Amino acid sequence: MIVRVHAGWLVPIAAPVLRHGWMDVDTARGDIVGVGAAEAPSERQADRLLDLSEAVILPGLVNAHTHLELSHLAGQVPPADSFVAWVRAMLAVRFGTPAAPAAVIGAAREAIASMEATGTLGVGDIGNTDASVSPLAASSLWGVHFREALGLRPADATRLLEETRLAVRRTHHTLCAAGNTRLSPSCAPHAPYSTSSDLIRGLASGYEPARAVSSIHLAESTEELVFLATGQGPLRDLAADRGAWDGTWPTPGVGPVAYLAQLGVLHHGLLVVHGTQLRREELRMLASTGATLVLCARSNRWVGAGVPSVSEVFASGGAVAIGTDSLASVADLNLFAELQALRDLAPDVPARSLLRAATLGGARALGCDALGVLAPGATSRAVVRVPPPAVTDVEEWLVAEASDTSDLRWLDDLL
Ligand SMILES: [Zn+2]
Structure with a gap:
C-alpha cells in the first residue's frame, strides 16, 4: 500500500x-x-x-558512539576535573563491585528504549562484553556493534586479536539467530594510549567482509597527548597500576593523528571518536583521510577533558557524526540534547550541518545506506x-x- x-x-x-x-x-x-x-x-x-x-x-537520528554495556553505571561516576581521575573512578565502580549480569543487560535494554523514545534509529555501540548484543538484536536499531579490545603490551597483540575475532563471530551468530539484518558486528581498538600498535592495526580495518568499519577513541584528553609524545604522565601511571605496563611499548613521539597515519589505519570506514584536543592542522589532515570524526561533547566535559572545537571541526571539511558516549559520562542518550550542547558551543555552525552530522554523517560512517x-x-x-x-x-x-x-x-x- x-x-x-x-x-x-x-x-x-x-x-x-x-x-x-x-x-x-x-x-x-x-x-x-x-x-x-x-x-x-x-x-x-x-x-x-x-x-x-x-x-x-x-x-531517524544516528548515535555513532555509545557503550550500552555501561548503562548500569548511570549516575554512579560523577563529573571529574581530570580525565584520568574520571577513568579511575569509572573502573573502580565497574570492576570494584561488579553488577549482576542481569542488571547490566536490563540497563542496556532500558537505555535502548530511551534511545528509541528520543528519535534514535542508528547506533555505533562499543562493547568489550556480550552484554548489549541480545538487547540490540531485539531492538529497532540499525548499525554496528563493535567488539572493543585493548592491551598495551606488544606481546599480547596476537592473542587479543584472536580472542576479539572469536567474540565478533559470536555476535554475528547471535544477530543471525535473531534474524536481525539491521545490525552488523565489527571490532574496534580502544585508544592509542591503551592499545598496542599491532593490535590497533589488526582491529582498525573492521570485520571484513561483513562491514569494514571500525572505531577508535582519539585525542580525548591532554594526558593522552603527553603519553603519546613522551611515554610519561598520568596515563603511564594508570597503565602501570592496571598491570598493563611492561616497558616494551615504544613511545610514538608524535601527535594522535600523525600516529594513526604512521600505522596506516586512517580510512573512510574509521570512526575517530572525540578529537577534543585536535588542532586545526590535525583536523584538516584527518579530514583528508575520509575518516569520520564523532563528537561527544557532553561526555568530554563530564570526564574533565574539555570540549572540542566544534566550529573548527566543521570548518575542516571532514565527515562529522555525533555520539553521546555512555551513561557513565552523560546524563542521557538523547541526541536532541546532544545537538543542543553543540549549538551552545558553536552558534556559528549552520543548523543544517549539525542535523546532517546527527543523521547522514553517522549513517555513512556506519555503512547504513537506508538511514540518514x-x-x-x-x-x-x-x-x-x-x-x-x-x-x-x-x-x-x-x-x-x-x-x-x-x-x-x-x-x-x-x-
Ligand atoms: Zn567511548
Whole structure:
C-alpha cells in the first residue's frame, strides 16, 4: 500500500527543507518511494493520505558512539576535573563491585528504549562484553556493534586479536539467530594510549567482509597527548597500576593523528571518536583521510577533558557524526540534547550541518545506506516532531530547542 504523507516540513538532509512537502511510503516494504515539494505533486497513485501539516519529518537520528554495556553505571561516576581521575573512578565502580549480569543487560535494554523514545534509529555501540548484543538484536536499531579490545603490551597483540575475532563471530551468530539484518558486528581498538600498535592495526580495518568499519577513541584528553609524545604522565601511571605496563611499548613521539597515519589505519570506514584536543592542522589532515570524526561533547566535559572545537571541526571539511558516549559520562542518550550542547558551543555552525552530522554523517560512517536521509530507498521509520506554532526555522528549532521529545512519534507507527 502506498501512503502519501503531507508534512508541514520535510527535512531530507541531502536536499533543502521542503515546506508543505509530500512523501510517498510503501508500507509493505517499509521504505520511502518518493519525496517532493507541493509545487511538484506526486504522479503516483496513493491508497491513503496522512495529514501531518503541523509536523516536521526528519530521518531517524544516528548515535555513532555509545557503550550500552555501561548503562548500569548511570549516575554512579560523577563529573571529574581530570580525565584520568574520571577513568579511575569509572573502573573502580565497574570492576570494584561488579553488577549482576542481569542488571547490566536490563540497563542496556532500558537505555535502548530511551534511545528509541528520543528519535534514535542508528547506533555505533562499543562493547568489550556480550552484554548489549541480545538487547540490540531485539531492538529497532540499525548499525554496528563493535567488539572493543585493548592491551598495551606488544606481546599480547596476537592473542587479543584472536580472542576479539572469536567474540565478533559470536555476535554475528547471535544477530543471525535473531534474524536481525539491521545490525552488523565489527571490532574496534580502544585508544592509542591503551592499545598496542599491532593490535590497533589488526582491529582498525573492521570485520571484513561483513562491514569494514571500525572505531577508535582519539585525542580525548591532554594526558593522552603527553603519553603519546613522551611515554610519561598520568596515563603511564594508570597503565602501570592496571598491570598493563611492561616497558616494551615504544613511545610514538608524535601527535594522535600523525600516529594513526604512521600505522596506516586512517580510512573512510574509521570512526575517530572525540578529537577534543585536535588542532586545526590535525583536523584538516584527518579530514583528508575520509575518516569520520564523532563528537561527544557532553561526555568530554563530564570526564574533565574539555570540549572540542566544534566550529573548527566543521570548518575542516571532514565527515562529522555525533555520539553521546555512555551513561557513565552523560546524563542521557538523547541526541536532541546532544545537538543542543553543540549549538551552545558553536552558534556559528549552520543548523543544517549539525542535523546532517546527527543523521547522514553517522549513517555513512556506519555503512547504513537506508538511514540518514528522506529519499527513495530510505527507511520509512522517520522521526515526526511538532514544533510550537511560532517556529519558522525548523532546522534551528530541532538543534537548539527540541530536547524535550514528549511530542516525538515514529512515522511508521502513524502509517
Ligand atoms: Zn567511548
